[in-house]
Amino acid sequence: MFFNFARFFTQQQQLDTLLTNPDCDLESILSADGILQEIKGLGATKFADHVLKHPEMYQKMINYIIQFEDELIDKKTQIQFPFLTSEILGSQNQKLIDYLFECPEEEIQFENQQIRQGLYGQLLSFLENDILNVTSAGYFAKAFIAIIKKRGFDVWATIIKNKAILSNLIKHIDIKHIAEIIEKLIILDTSQENYEEKFFEERKELLERIIKLLQHKSYNTEIVDNVCDILIEITSKSMSSLYYNNGEIIPFIDIIKKPDLFLNIALQTQRIGPYQLLINLVEMQSKETKKEDDDEVVHNLEKDYSIFESILSELPPNLLNQDYHTSNFVNSNRHSIQPFGLARMHLLKLIQVLVQTNDLKIIKTLINCRLIGALQTIILKYESNNQIHACCDKILRAIIDLNQDDFTQDVFENNDLLNYIVQNHTVENIKKGFIGFMTQISNYLEEKAKQNNKIQKFLRTNEQWQQFTENILNNVNSKEKPYLCNANPRPSQEPDVLDEQETDNILNILRKFNNNFQKSDKHVGNNENGEGVQRNTEVLNEFEQDQQEDNLEEEGVQETQGQQDQYNDDDQNDEDDKVKQEYNESNFWKLDVNEKLAQELLDNFE
Structure with a gap:
């Protein structure tokens, strides 16, 4: 994986060179290496201006998206160009999308005007096919969803004028990409502003139509999954921000509250979509609601779950x-499991x-x-x-x-x-x-x-x-x-701080090992090279130093117990000296124990 440093530095843009050529066509631009990122980035405006001056290029782009052939003849025209054009139109280029609905301010020729007026209809003609190629449907959905994002109200205005658009969309709802378009039309999360009509009734009617379709075509698992995905998106937690900020979404949710229908479909089809939808409906009952006249958030404390009582039994x-719908499998114990x-x-x-x-x-x-x-x-x-x-x-x-x-x-x-x-x-x-x-x-x-x-x-x-x-x-x-050694591996206190009980536990473990090594002292001597055995006393010295510091702190805090503290310090020092001497005289820290002697020590360890 290499990092592209070039994008942080100014350089001659490839698109500029191509557009300076008066004979430059769409295929020449799309054939250039790495041109997609430039068109979607810094060159978006330049590319859009060039396409608007030559609307036949826009016509070709749409044609690449909507056409599909059964046989592969040319990889560029059937694979590369459709993908690139869908990515360009799906990048939500404002100028390219606006050109579909309104004429630019500068004058254009009559022929170009005719081409512009037919672009949107040309794109929608893809839905008139009885059978859709799934890949081409994905390209179409990417471009059309971008149009809804930027000009969603204008899209609905065209749908009102031409009812066949919705019928064609619903006809292909068994394709996931087309179902996503229907979902965006219902939710209508668009950036278009200053539009009087919001098309609430039409969107509610579309929602009711797909629920009715789900009810009567539950035998089609693709339709069940896609429609449930639409309903889940409306009711899911990812819609909470839209739910709070847009009070009009509540009527859409009320249309979906049909637990009896969804449970029957779930039991018939054994698909997870209807169950997930029911789960979302239950969780949404306790959501917050928002007033329409102000920004005050009101907690709905009266949670009504009565709509689910009919399905409980x-x-x-x-x-x-x-x-x-599932087949048995054989587990590691060779048992057949359902x-x-x-x-x-x-x-x-x-x-x-x-x-x-x-x-x-x-x-x-x-x-x-x-x-x-x-x-x-x-x-x-x-x-x-x-x-x-x-x-x-x-x-x-x-x-x-x-x-x-x-x-x-x-x-x-x-x-x-x-x-x-x-x-x-x-x-x-x-x-x-x-x-x-x-x-x-x-x-x-x-x-x-x-x-x-x-x-x-x-x-x-x-x-x-x-x-x-x-x-x-x-x-x-x-x-x-x-816990191992009675020490919590994830203590609530600082990891380098041990309480008195944990310290005693660790010392007792070391002492027990030390005693067992003392029993085996006669088996442990210098190594074969005659090297002396080094004794490690750092642990006890550090322990002694820490104990002395703690005792000094106690003396500073508890001055009223001076004499008694002195006796305690002496006793503690005597005990520490005794422990130190015991460890120094032991053979626990010797380093040259071979495997045989180690096994004997383990056998003797209690």
Whole structure:
């Protein structure tokens, strides 16, 4: 990868040389090496002025975009030039886009005027084809979206005059690039100003048309995915700024609030788009709304989730339905596994989002529809799917954290959560993937019992749970929870500061190693070359110095305890001398232990 330093320095522009030639045509410009960046950058205005003086070049550019052949004959005219022209028109060159809708101030010839008036229609003629080439559709979309960005209201004005434009767009909505154009027409995020008509009713009608199309053509997965992507973009978090700054977007969102329709489509097609749309609708219920008459932001504290009540009863049972759109695979243990599937994973996330709304009515309905039992089943069935375990963990915690007695009763008594954990968190299942989840939720319940008396009662009155915590859970925690050397690798304090307990722990470890090396002193001597063994005392000297500095600081702060502090200092110095002497006389710091002796030391180490 090389850095282009040339763009920071003035130099003779390639485009200037080409435009000085009176016989220069579009193909000559596009054939020049590296011309695209110049046309999109410093040479944008010069190129636009030259094209406006020769509108036949504009005509050729559009023709390169909209034409496509089944057979490859010429790479330049069928691959290189279409790509370059789409990039040029997609760069939102203001002069080139304005030329499509209005005549420039300077006078132009009659023939050029006729060409100018036909350019926009020539571009739209691409949509009249019954079948579109996907690559050419991408080129067309890049150019047309740039036009919407700069002159969006003028685009809608032409659509009102010619209804066939919308029909042609909807006809090809199964192509992703065309769906993006429809999305931009509905959102209409344009920089054009000073236009009286905003075309709200027409945009709402277009939104209703594509939703109706989704309902009646749900058998076409491309249409389902593309329409859902449009609706997701409107409701997604990336639209929040537009949602706050433009109050008129709210009616568009109200049209989309049809959870029954989207759930039915999701269950029929097993596509993730409808589920993601439902998730966005749930999350948008708690968004802030903005007044139209001023800039004050108002928090909508009354969150209404009643529109989702009609779909709640269908959610938990469908977690257990088999996904026939996925095929089995063989795992490393040579077991045939039925995948959980992306669709059901999004269904589980939808349930998680609904539970995390903390709406008591929604949670109660889900629990009554055997949500807890469904979660317990999929945890065991898909033992290696950590995404399922993480979602189930969040759902259970969200329900328990509400501290509602009826929810606690449902979780611990009706669904027998404690015995479910005890029966499956066993030594035989120790290598199964769900053990981590069960250990985590068990520790959470133990901590929660300290805050909730009802949960504590369930735990303490269950003898099997008591035996489980004493024999299994405590054993697992003793191995997994402690830090190495009892030192937190990510302490909240400064990394170079050790508390007294950590210092003692480190010294005790060194002393234990030192004692074991002393036992093996007779096996350790000078090396074969007769070189002496160097003893390392820097650690103890540094420790002694730090201790003395700490003692001096204590003496300065606690003057009232002078005599007692003196006794403590003497005792501490004696102890430090003793430790220093013990380390200096040891063979721990010797450097010439061979492999055989090292193995003997390890065997003797307790």
